[in-house]
Amino acid sequence: KNQVEQSPQSLIILEGKNCTLQCNYTVSPFSNLRWYKQDTGRGPVSLTIMTFSENTKSNGRYTATLDADTKQSSLHITASQLSDSASYICVVSVRSNYQLIWGAGTKLIIKP
Amino acid sequence: DAGVIQSPRHEVTEMGQEVTLRCKPISGHDYLFWYRQTMMRGLELLIYFNNNVPIDDSGMPEDRFSAKMPNASFSTLKIQPSEPRDSAVYFCASRNPPDRDTGELFFGEGSRLTVL
Numbered sequence: 001k002n003q004v005e006q007s008p009q010s011l012i013i014l015e016g017k018n019c020t021l022q023c024n025y026t027v028s029p030f031s032n033l034r035w036y037k038q039d040t041g042r043g044p045v046s047l048t049i050m051t052f053s054e055n056t057k058s059n060g061r062y063t064a065t066l067d068a069d070t071k072q073s074s075l076h077i078t079a080s081q082l083s084d085s086a087s088y089i090c091v092v093s094v095r096s097n098y099q100l101i102w103g104a105g106t107k108l109i110i111k112p
Numbered sequence: 113d114a115g116v117i118q119s120p121r122h123e124v125t126e127m128g129q130e131v132t133l134r135c136k137p138i139s140g141h142d143y144l145f146w147y148r149q150t151m152m153r154g155l156e157l158l159i160y161f162n163n164n165v166p167i168d169d170s171g172m173p174e175d176r177f178s179a180k181m182p183n184a185s186f187s188t189l190k191i192q193p194s195e196p197r198d199s200a201v202y203f204c205a206s207r208n209p210p211d212r213d214t215g216e217l218f219f220g221e222g223s224r225l226t227v228l
Contacts, residue, residue, distance in 0.1 A: 043222055044219050045219070
């Protein structure tokens with residue numbers, strides 16, 4: 001069964017600290033993996049996309065990694081800011097039918 | 113482009129009433145999706161359209177839910193009769209065909225539905 005699991009479910013860190021969010025998937029055949037950021041009361045917005053051949057991709061203070069062998073991805077946030085407080089959702093696309101498998105998300109809270 | 117536009121942003125209604133949620137996708141996007149989000153179940157795909165035609169409605173909870181897309185720039189999600197368990201945030205999203213780009217979904221701001 002195609003599944004995406006994220007951890008931790010929630011995370012609280014102090015402003016300026018770094019953090020890493022995890023995404024494990026059992027999706028086949030794999031097409032790509034995307035991280036979305038969802039601010040409270042808003043719709044999700046794409047942060048980055050990882051394809052099979054990509055190991056690391058950065059978008060400002062956000063760095064995503066992908067290990068296709070172990071079927072794991074991580075999203076690392078450097079020097080966190082209050083505006084990083086949001087839910088981060090991992091989504092994997094199935095290559096055969098473009099179906100999207102959504103994770104439950106990680107709720108990140110940045111405290112001043 | 114203004115992005116995906118949804119209305120209403122908030123709806124409070126009583127059990128048994130009809131609810132209609134509206135969506136205007138991004139111009140030129142061929143795919144439109146309706147999602148429901150709750151704390152317990154996260155984002156759930158209800159139905160999606162390609163070129164105004166419903167392709168997969170297997171996520172629609174029951175016959176009380178219906179969705180239409182009469183033209184490329186407008187879609188509705190209707191719940192009749194509504195029940196308290198329908199309370200959730202309903203998102204509309206649109207995108208280009210997945211073979212044209214990476215298939216990024218563009219979401220609206222959502223419609224928060226509360227059924228009393």
